[in-house]
Amino acid sequence: MRLSRFFLPILKENPKEAEIVSHRLMLRAGMVKQQSQGIYTWLPLGKRVLDKVNAIIREEQNRAGAIELLMPTLQSAELWQESGRYDAYGKEMLRIKDRQERPMLYGPTNEEMITDVFRSYVKSYKDLPLNLYHIQLKFRDEIRPRFGTMRSREFLMKDAYSFDLNREGAVHAYNRMFAAYLRTFTRMGLRAIPMRADTGPIGGDLSHEFIILADTGESEVFCHKDFLNFDIPGLDTNFDDAAGLKGIFDKWTSRYAATSEMHDAPAFEAIPESERLSARGIEVGHIFYFGTKYSEAMGAKVQGPDGKEHTVHMGSYGIGPTRLVPAIIEASHDENGIIWPKAVAPFEAIVINMKSGDAACDAACETIYAALSNAGIDVLYDDKDERAGAKFATADLIGAPVQIIAGPRGVAAGEVEIKDRKTGERETLTIEAAINRLTSGN
Ligand code: ATP
Ligand code: MG
Secondary structure (H helix, E strand, O other): OEEEOOOOOOOOOOOOOOOOHHHHHHHOOEEEEEEEEEEEEEEEHHHHHHOOOHHHHHHHHHHHEEEEEOOOOOOEHHHHHHHOHHHOOOOOOOOEEOOOOEEEEOOOOHHHHHHHHHHHHHHHHHHEEEEEEEEEEOOOOOOOOOOOHHHHEEEEEEEEEEEEEEEEEHHHHHHHHHHHHHHHHHHHHOEEEEEEEOOHHHHOOOEEEEEEEEOOOOOEEEEEEEHHOOOOOOOOOOOOHHHHHHHHOOOOOOOEEEEHOOHHHHHHHHHHHEEEEEEEEEEEEEEEEEOHHHHHHOOEEEEEEOOOOOEEEEEEEEEEEHHHHHHHHHOOEEOEEEEHHHHHHHOOOOEEEEEHHHHHHHHHHHHHHHHHHHHHOOEEEOOOOOHHHHHHHHHHHHHHHEEEEHHHHHHHHEEEEEOOOOOOOOEEEEEHHHHHHHHOOO
């Protein structure tokens, strides 16, 4: 992508409304624009990051055996009357009427709708286990939308729903998602800690929130420091192996971890003080097993191996991609801007032409830009007619992990500089060596 043809509306000034660093940087880097309170446009730079976050989520959901579909944002109130949540959900639900005066709503979550999909088609235990997910916008009329897309009213959620014949199957389904979540967040450069959670209005008896530690987090959390070193399930994780998954679950729940709602102070204080971690955190995911709460109310049954009808056991599993983007920034930035982990970077590299219009600089940059693009690297080429200082500031702000800097003096000697955004280390290489370095991935 050539910057001169991209749409990157960078803000020079710090936006007053931004209280936390991720919100400030997302606005300054032209990633999002607020349209009305808690409702955002994802501008092209932000959209690129969001797409990469979603791609990782999708890969790990698929690996764990979940199957993607897409449900609508608007739902009929009737479904929610069946479960009893139409009245129970309260003011967070945006209620709408269509032209026939039929009550509709903008979905805050999809348990009812997925249960309706399930009951329409699945009649036998032979079609289980089943886990269906989508990545779709939700709307919750939050009392205090704040911190940009961290707590917005319209936001994206990956929500998965599992269906099993009995509790045992449902616990296996839960553990699949538990392991998949650990893998998902790690791939984004985050360490998420599963914490015992309150099941809230969704109901049920087994639930964990996945929390990223961050000073600006809205939750107060308490856990054992061992969580910082536990191993993440590898690529070879067998999601069909119920005992193996239980082993992962047992390990990751073997130490104390709870949010303030579930906090048990005496249990926490029983841990030696030097091993206690009391901090703030951001909830990026939440998983629930809630048994037959919706299947019972909505008649989702299958015929079991015994020939009898069984009400299915369900779980639901949420991740907030539009919250993860600021969470990643909270975890990875410095005073000059964002430092993207490579896996979610909007551009893996940026080529900075220090003197656009200078024939030699232009030629060197074009060569590098073409070579990296052809190698399948997401590269941004700053070909704009701006002074070098402004270009460096932009590159640091938008946070591409690698910068390739071409100036007249270096290019005359056949050389460019490579700067690592994270460490700030610079190295001078020949143009060819720079291309080789980046295309060989080390
Ligand atoms: P919170 O406690 O932060 O309000 P929640 O418990 O209401 O979240 P869930 O219903 O568990 O959220 O939704 C699943 C995921 O969706 C959350 O873990 C979070 O990542 C994301 N999410 C929920 N509400 C919002 C929001 N208002 N803005 C952005 N993401 C959200
Ligand atoms: Mg929650």
